[in-house]
Amino acid sequence: MLEPVAQRTTVYDVAERAGVSIATVSYTFRQPDRVRPETRELVLRAARDLGYVPSGSARGLANGRSQALGLYAFDMFLPSDLSAPRRSLDELVQWELDGLGNVRRFPLYVDEIQRGFELEARRLGRSVMLGSGASRDSLDSIDLAGSVDGLAIFPGAAARDLLEHVGRGVPVVIFSSPPMNDALHHITVDNEGAVRDLVDHLVDRHGHRSVAFLGELAAPDIGARFAGFQAALAAHGLPVPEEPFDTTVLTEDSLRTLRDAITSGDLPDALVCATDQLALTVLDLLAQHGVRVPDDVAVTGFDGIIAGRLSDPTLTTVRQPFASMGRLAVRILTDTAAGLAHPKSYVLPTRVVIGGSCGCG
């Protein structure tokens, strides 16, 4: 069992022990061919004896790049997960085992994008740096930006100007945010088209006439989905609502309109939800009030997260190519840093996934 080193071992320590200069030590690791085999062995041995591990910070400083790519999430984690006080280990374990892996919390779409990001970064031999912060004033994202060669971000409470700020120094790509005239790279999907497909299915296949949209327009992509919803209804000659039927905010009083409609027995034929997570919440609410899906009302989601395949009924939804989005982000970041140009925005295709919630079951 090796002794831990008291203080960080540096090139100087290794050099001294090996009886060479620090340059030789550095060369031994970076350009082994430049040093005579015997010297090399000497250095490697000394390094091993001393438990030498080169400082990433120092290397990053010296050659200007950290070889790391950053991925930043704002408040994607549910409040109960993030701001929870430090619980005892026992409590954590019991809580987790009791919950037995709640699919409603993980994996969410963010996690799928992240996985693609990780895989591609790994393929390119780069490490990934994960950051997250809650408040929009938080400078966490700036901190992260200072440590990576490129940064990918999820939309959220992200102060726009803050992003523009960091975007001046390192390439930045933002997910699920429609193309804009800013300095950032955008990766989105064809939200309008996807929702149109969904509505066509509900109308053509199931003959629904009264179709409602639920979702919070604040999020950038949701706006596009609602626009697609409106366009689809118009194309079918159906009345086009000015606003979503209901919106969700994370309060006790959420989904008020829907609750009222349930109570009054005045539900639309179908509920087009802006996200799978919302759709699942809606399913819960409906079940809770004895409303049957899809018999009494059809429901659709958006994203294609795993939880939607475990619900009852399973969710009819639109699948986004999340992993590919993550991979693409890495490519944009590395290519850009290497001088290769990329379009300022990518719009990827999606695919409708038929589940039981639309009535196809």
Place this chain on the structure above:
Amino acid sequence: MLEPVAQRTTVYDVAERAGVSIATVSYTFRQPDRVRPETRELVLRAARDLGYVPSGSARGLANGRSQALGLYAFDMFLPSDLSAPRRSLDELVQWELDGLGNVRRFPLYVDEIQRGFELEARRLGRSVMLGSGASRDSLDSIDLAGSVDGLAIFPGAAARDLLEHVGRGVPVVIFSSPPMNDALHHITVDNEGAVRDLVDHLVDRHGHRSVAFLGELAAPDIGARFAGFQAALAAHGLPVPEEPFDTTVLTEDSLRTLRDAITSGDLPDALVCATDQLALTVLDLLAQHGVRVPDDVAVTGFDGIIAGRLSDPTLTTVRQPFASMGRLAVRILTDTAAGLAHPKSYVLPTRVVIGGSCGCG
């Protein structure tokens, strides 16, 4: 749309523009109270104008810590995912949409541990650095170790001495590896007990007498599971095998013994698989040969991954508190760095999860 900065803006640039010294710039960000409000404004304005983002490397170098925690995976990713050549974006997207989110690949147990790690790191305001590498000779892990304040790793092709090496410099915790007399921190579950519970269930509840264990003993935890298996059989007065019934290696010829048993119609009553992934593969193989589960043979897994809840039949298995393991790792790492002592190894509890594959359906 702001101009990107040609070269990295530094404290010097900001200082010059604000007409102050670099010390004042630094203070403005780190100890705002120490500088006069007017000066502060001056500096902040200059920083904003110049798109200043402090260098993480320089900061890390200067104060000795990066505030980042590392998580390293060896070859957890499936070959097809990692060493794939650079495919075109279109190919990637189509491939992904056709696959529609293959739960067999994600999320695996590694991902669940990672999530816990991320959540706790976030709670503590630390960023996470992800690394991975394939070969055991690879120095990637050392690279990562040099950039973080603490490192957590998954077992794998990890050269033991390599880990000991990095362990001398920064605290290291290793998952799913039984306690050893090394310098590392270990986090495991009660593998023996868990498998014992499983076997008890198969024997007591379902009356199975001929129970077989499938798994590759190479992985550290698997050995403990097999030991628990042997102990359980002994306790029931049943014959105790010296070795696993079959092992899996990632070759075409894998699961040979099982294949033969299927062909000869000489299957055991129950197949206790060392992991869920193996159990799912076994389910596939059995189905492929027309063997019904659990009617013809019972199958159990280990881990409690999500894919096991989506299979048909669903998997009877043992759930590990993955997220808690990840969280615990972060606590060990940060506490250790702060001078607080932690036990060199933790053994967490598990829970049996009854699915349909054991016959309880």
Place this chain on the structure above:
DNA sequence: TTGTACGCGTTATCAC
């Protein structure tokens, strides 16, 4: 082939 010396961008310890 190896050694010397400087720069990378911050932080922090001093004086002022």
Place this chain on the structure above:
DNA sequence: GTGATAACGCGTACAA
């Protein structure tokens, strides 16, 4: 309250 200045650990021209 603010300004010089010395680390921090490594990479690399340049010199030897």
